[in-house]
Amino acid sequence: MKYIFTSIICFCSMLLMAQSEPNIHVQIDTTHIKIGEQLTFTINVPKNKQVTFTKLELDSLEVAQELPADTLKNSISKKYLITGFDEGHFYIKSQKVFLDTKEYFTDSLLVNVATVKVDTTSLAKYYKTKGIETEPYTFGEVWYRSQNYVYILLAVIAFIVALYFLFRNKKEETKIIIPKIPPYLAATKELKDLEAKELWQNNKVKAYYSELTDIVRKYIGDELLVQALETTTDELMDLLKTENKQQNLGLEKETMLRLEGLLSQADFVKFAKQKPIESDIKGHESDARAVIETIHQIVESKKTVEKDEVQ
Numbered sequence: 615m616k617y618i619f620t621s622i623i624c625f626c627s628m629l630l631m632a633q634s635e636p637n638i639h640v641q642i643d644t645t646h647i648k649i650g651e652q653l654t655f656t657i658n659v660p661k662n663k664q665v666t667f668t669k670l671e672l673d674s675l676e677v678a679q680e681l682p683a684d685t686l687k688n689s690i691s692k693k694y695l696i697t698g699f700d701e702g703h704f705y706i707k708s709q710k711v712f713l714d715t716k717e718y719f720t721d722s723l724l725v726n727v728a729t730v731k732v733d734t735t736s737l738a739k740y741y742k743t744k745g746i747e748t749e750p751y752t753f754g755e756v757w758y759r760s761q762n763y764v765y766i767l768l769a770v771i772a773f774i775v776a777l778y779f780l781f782r783n784k785k786e787e788t789k790i791i792i793p794k795i796p797p798y799l800a801a802t803k804e805l806k807d808l809e810a811k812e813l814w815q816n817n818k819v820k821a822y823y824s825e826l827t828d829i830v831r832k833y834i835g836d837e838l839l840v841q842a843l844e845t846t847t848d849e850l851m852d853l854l855k856t857e858n859k860q861q862n863l864g865l866e867k868e869t870m871l872r873l874e875g876l877l878s879q880a881d882f883v884k885f886a887k888q889k890p891i892e893s894d895i896k897g898h899e900s901d902a903r904a905v906i907e908t909i910h911q912i913v914e915s916k917k918t919v920e921k922d923e924v925q
Contacts, residue, residue: 636660636713640720642706647698648730650886652678655706655881657711657720667692674704675725678887697828698727699888751805788903797836798910804829805903814895820887822895823880828874830902838863847877863916872901908918 639658647653659665660721667879670677698704708719709907729911795803808829831850836840838861840853851874858865876898882888890898 646726648728652695652697655696657692658689661689663713667709701729798835801833801906822885827880873905876901
């Protein structure tokens with residue numbers, strides 16, 4: 615009897631201790647992501663406790679976004695969007711949670727981050743006389759690419775008609791001259807204005823890279839008369855390589871690599887939410903200025919040679 619009584623007491627004590635420990639559960643929606651992709655990390659704690667979630671401590675992974683806590687029927691749920699930019703196997707280590715001012719730790723979870731495979735064989739293809747389009751345009755594509763010009767043409771026609779009726783009773787016609795700023799001067803001013811905004815210094819890195827690459831793309835399009843704003847990075851680089859060969863521009867490999875590096879980094883910032891460090895940002899700003907300056911010097915030198923040949 616004494617042995618049975620002692621066993622009952624021990625069993626009840628173990629049951630009470632088990633009930634006193636809160637049930638803290640963690641989970642992730644996937645254990646495999648590619649570089650730049652995100653997974654959802656969730657911490658569930660009992661609802662009848664006063665909960666304090668601490669800041670996540672991660673080694674090789676990064677918190678892309680922290681979502682507000684959500685109160686469910688029997689628990690409180692806290693979610694985080696986590697991403698990674700290095701290939702390998704990484705742990706979301708045990709995280710600290712306070713329940714009624716008492717410290718508890720979650721379980722750790724393993725995450726695999728894989729590299730995105732890139733087909734490098736397609737980058738070595740060159741075409742002597744063909745453009746970047748290999749398929750004939752459909753009517754929808756033609757309309758999409760030309761609708762802005764149609765609207766501009768209609769606006770110009772309406773403007774001319776309005777001027778005609780406005781000045782038809784006058785003997786002398788007034789010519790309206792709209793001066794056009796040269797592409798190089800426009801790009802230089804836009805870079806100066808962008809620097810004055812101090813976007814990346816105020817944690818607006820995505821907006822900074824978007825404006826920086828738009829300035830470079832617009833300058834290339836206006837100076838070299840190519841479609842630069844509505845193309846992807848790969849399409850623009852292929853187009854420049856073709857134009858460089860056909861027009862004998864003389865763009866060196868270093869300039870092309872600088873431009874490609876700048877546009878690729880901007881893509882990572884805009885689409886993969888990568889956050890470059892200060893030295894990288896200043897380096898990409900320097901690359902943008904160098905690309906614009908190099909193309910400007912090439913174009914001016916070419917104009918001088920053509921002028922001398924005419925004379």
